[in-house]
Amino acid sequence: MPVWQKAHQLSIEIFKISSTLPRSEDYGLTSQIKRSSNSVSGNITEGFGRSTKKDKANFYIIARGSSYETQNHLLYGRKVGYFDELNTE
16 A cells, blocks of 8 residues: 555654654653654554454544644654754655
8 A cells, every 4th residue: 555655654764863862852752753653554554454444444544643643743843953844844
């Protein structure tokens, strides 16, 4: 699934850029952004494996929510100076 491939690549990129965050963020932004970005591809995968349309839709909706959460973390990181424009666009 192309959408899963993009989500998976996103989580890899997030892993890379979050390694530059200060050590003080290990249990804050670093943990949150890694978990939310990985949740996008994870929920797409789980939805794909479900047999009913209702189950599939539920996991895809959760994945969409996680993508918005990841976007929020990226915006916050940019606003406080952790990420630059090139990293978050």
